[in-house]
Amino acid sequence: MAEAKKQEVASQGKQQASLVVNNAFVDGLVVQLQQKEKFGLTFPKGYNYANELMGAYLILKETYDNNKKCVLESCSQVSIANTLMDMVTMGLSMQKKQCYPVAYGGKLQCQVSVYGNTCVARNYGMKNIDAMCIYEGDEFKYHIENARIVIDSHTQDFMNINIDKIIGAYAIVTMDDGDQYVELMNISMIKQAWKQGFGYKENGSGTHQKFTDQMAMKTVKNRALKYIIRTYGTQMLNDAYDNVEAAENEDRTVLDMNYDVAQNANSEDFQPDEPKVMETVENPKMASELTRDDADVVEDADLPDFMK
Numbered sequence: 001m002a003e004a005k006k007q008e009v010a011s012q013g014k015q016q017a018s019l020v021v022n023n024a025f026v027d028g029l030v031v032q033l034q035q036k037e038k039f040g041l042t043f044p045k046g047y048n049y050a051n052e053l054m055g056a057y058l059i060l061k062e063t064y065d066n067n068k069k070c071v072l073e074s075c076s077q078v079s080i081a082n083t084l085m086d087m088v089t090m091g092l093s094m095q096k097k098q099c100y101p102v103a104y105g106g107k108l109q110c111q112v113s114v115y116g117n118t119c120v121a122r123n124y125g126m127k128n129i130d131a132m133c134i135y136e137g138d139e140f141k142y143h144i145e146n147a148r149i150v151i152d153s154h155t156q157d158f159m160n161i162n163i164d165k166i167i168g169a170y171a172i173v174t175m176d177d178g179d180q181y182v183e184l185m186n187i188s189m190i191k192q193a194w195k196q197g198f199g200y201k202e203n204g205s206g207t208h209q210k211f212t213d214q215m216a217m218k219t220v221k222n223r224a225l226k227y228i229i230r231t232y233g234t235q236m237l238n239d240a241y242d243n244v245e246a247a248e249n250e251d252r253t254v255l256d257m258n259y260d261v262a263q264n265a266n267s268e269d270f271q272p273d274e275p276k277v278m279e280t281v282e283n284p285k286m287a288s289e290l291t292r293d294d295a296d297v298v299e300d301a302d303l304p305d306f307m308k
Contacts, residue, residue, distance in 0.1 A: 023054070023057060025057070025077070025080075025081075026050075026053050026054055026057050029053055029081060029084055029085060030049070030050050030053065032085070033049055033085075033088060036236075040234075040236075041089065041236055042234070043088070043091055044091045044123045047091050049088040052087070052088055052092075052093050052094070052095070053084055053088060055093070055094060055095040056084055056087060056094040056095070056101075057084070059094050059095065059101065060072050060080070060101055060108075063101050063103070064103075065103040065104070066103075066104070071101060071103040071108055074103065074106065075103050075106060075107055075108040076106060076107060076108075079106075079107035079108045079109070080108045082108075082243065083101065083108045083109060083110045085240075086110045086240040086243050086244065087099055087110050089236055089237060089239075089240040090112070090116070090120055090237060090240050090241070090244075091119070091120060091123055092110075092112065092116045092119065092120070096115075097113060097115060098112070098113055098115050098116030098119055099111060099112045099113060099116045100113065102247070109243075109244075109247040110243070110244055110247070111244070111247070111248070112244055114218050114221055114222050114225070117221075117222055117225035117226065117229065118221075118225060120225075120229050120233070120237070121173075121225045121228040121229055121232075124228065124229065124232035124233055125175050125176045125177070125228075125232055126173055126174075126175055126176070126225075126228050127174045127175055127176050128173075128174045129171060129172070129173045129174070129221060129224065129225065130171065130172050131169060131170065131171040131172075131217035131218075131220055131221045132154065132169065132170060132217065133166050133168070133169045133213045133216055133217060134154070134166070134167050134168040134169060134170070135156065135160040135161055135162060135165050135166055135167065136160065136162075136165040136167055137157060137160040137165075138154065138155065138156045138157070138160055138167075139153065139154070139155040139156075140153070140154050140155075140168075141153050141154075142182075142184065148181070148182070149170075149182040149183075149184050150182065151170065151172070151182055151184075161213075163211075163212040163213050164212075166187055166212055166213060166216055167186060167187050168184065168185060168186040168187055168189075168190070168216075169184075169185055169190060169216040169217050169219070169220040170182060170183060170184040170185070170220060171183045171217070171220045171221045171223070171224040172224075173224050173225070173227075173228055175228075181224060181227065181228065182224075183220050183221075183223050183224035183227065184220075185216075185219070185220050185223065187216070190216050190219050190220070193219050193223070194208055194215070194219065196248065197248070226241075226245075229241060
């Protein structure tokens with residue numbers, strides 16, 4: 001018995017290894033990418049898209065949706081393929097946390113992290129990006145020059161630093177040629193951006209409330225990075241980014257609900273309840289019709305006179 005169990009485990013291990021090494025799905029994506037390379041698709045130096053696809057696929061094997069079901073089973077193959085293709089088109093790595101798989105509404109989507117946006121922007125001429133919060137009491141001055149923001153000065157007292165008193169944030173992008181781009185957002189703009197995301201609550205106690213400074217700088221950084229990517233990126237990169245940004249603005253709760261309704265509607269045949277016959281003296285339940293349980297609980301005092 002023990003030997004048979006060992007053989008079964010070994011067989012399962014070989015089968016799983018075969019799925020990992022010889023996955024036809026991933027191999028098919030690699031072939032598509034090889035074809036796209038012939039039409040101008042390029043990748044960052046040292047980026048091995050075959051390895052990144054395999055690594056991402058292994059992550060998907062252990063990624064589950066809100067119904068605790070593996071995304072490889074619950075999401076359509078088309079959406080899985082599109083997500084992985086968008087990932088490698090942007091030159092990102094799911095293994096390095098540059099992007100994350102997000103499942104809702106029966107589809108898989110690619111969510112890019114701030115590290116992923118930084119990585120992409122560096123591939124298109126960005127040298128550095130810095131961000132800072134502006135607090136109540138800070139001396140902050142800037143002016144507009146040729147429709148671009150130019151920061152003149154920012155003086156901050158250490159005692160002003162308080163996450164409950166953040167009034168804005170800014171990010172400065174420096175390109176390889178020395179050119180600079182500034183993104184400036186006040187706290188109202190930042191919170192509006194948070195509301196577009198999933199899971200943020202104005203009066204909640206989540207990450208945005210506990211680490212307001214970090215989240216504010218992350219938001220203004222992402223906005224600046226997207227400008228660089230959109231401005232300097234290739235058409236193929238921008239097409240992939242269109243898919244990412246479209247997913248960011250979708251209402252995941254509504255899509256999940258609609259998907260569940262579509263999947264479960266009319267899944268069971270309708271069976272109307274049988275009408276109950278009211279028991280009266282004119283239509284009594286005969287003793288021969290009583291079940292064993294009925295007989296155990298019915299007493300003579302409860303029976304009609306003609307049945308005593």
